[in-house]
Amino acid sequence: MDKFLEMGKKMEEMSPEEKEEMIQKLRGMCTCEQCASYTDCMKEKGELLFCATGKSECLVRMKECICADCPVTPMMGLMNTSYCMQGSEKELRGL
């Protein structure tokens, strides 16, 4: 099975506490704050992990995207980038 779908299934089977723990772990791994496209607005709103949460509520000016080098990408089987502007992996796959 596709890694992203497999991980999604695993997370669905988790308890709310386990899911929250997993989300916090992924937020800790997210490298968005090191990206030139990451803004003060995003920081103020505590936005991270756009691959899961979808588009930023802030205005996005795309300068670069470092999602491809983020450890969450291989771990979750992500295939897209620029999530803060485009939406979550799920949305981009039309799931």
Ligand code: SF4
């Ligand atoms: S893939 Fe991108 S949006 Fe997702 S956690 Fe990594 S840096 Fe953040």
Ligand code: SF4
């Ligand atoms: S999703 Fe990509 S473009 Fe947006 S802040 Fe994260 S690394 Fe940068």
